[in-house]
Amino acid sequence: MADIFTALSIASSGMQAQRIRVNTVASNLANASTTRTEEGGPYRRLDPVFRAVPVEESFEATLEGMIDEQSNKVEVVEVSRDPAPPRKVYDPQHPDADAEGYVLLPNINVPEEMVNMITASRSYAACANVFETIKQMARGAVDLLK
């Protein structure tokens, strides 16, 4: 069964996932030249992993055996570290340069992060629009009482 609140929660799951993505992009961009981290070594790129999850059904619906696996929410299952190797740049002046004068810099590609940010913000806006549309539909139904 479809109800407004399920549809709204699906839209908000999309907004939430995209917000997490923007957060990781912000972190990646802020740390584009960080050479020291708590784990040691240069900062490594963060990458959120999205997964589609069937919506949770209400108790009554489950009881009636009407489990709805048709609509999917989205969920960030984990924020993984990009396994790509760090960039090696020759910069003997750098305090973290090795004996040969090379510095290990984060595996971050700034243009790629910017593209990621724009895509995330577009997807966020799309979900916000969906939320608004469904809210208006529900309001229309409520207005029948007037």
Added chain:
Amino acid sequence: MNIVSDAIIELLARAGELRMQRAQLLAGNIANADTPGYTPREMDFQQALELEKQGLALAVTDEKHLPVIATAGSEPVVYEKPDGQPGLDGNTVGLESQMTKLTENRIHYEAGLAALRKKLALLRYAVGEGGM
């Protein structure tokens, strides 16, 4: 004749419910526009409503007619339907076309509501002895 719940009101109400269900489906597709490997879901609205109409509107006028079992409450068929070229991650959600479908769905929903409002206004007119 039961004026309060006539076939048209019931059909309009059920159509609204189906529209809401489709909106939920499309919301799920849009939320998963960046999920790797996700294929958008779609439902056959026309077919679902057709079943509904049969269940509600076919009258048995001859004893040899087979009664049509009312299908109210039957679930519409949902299937996976790729929408656009798959990206590198195998996702086939076309954000624009999903948004278009959602808008179209909403307009139909609102048209149904408007018709329902008219039907209810007629009822209100009747119970108000004409003086509203």
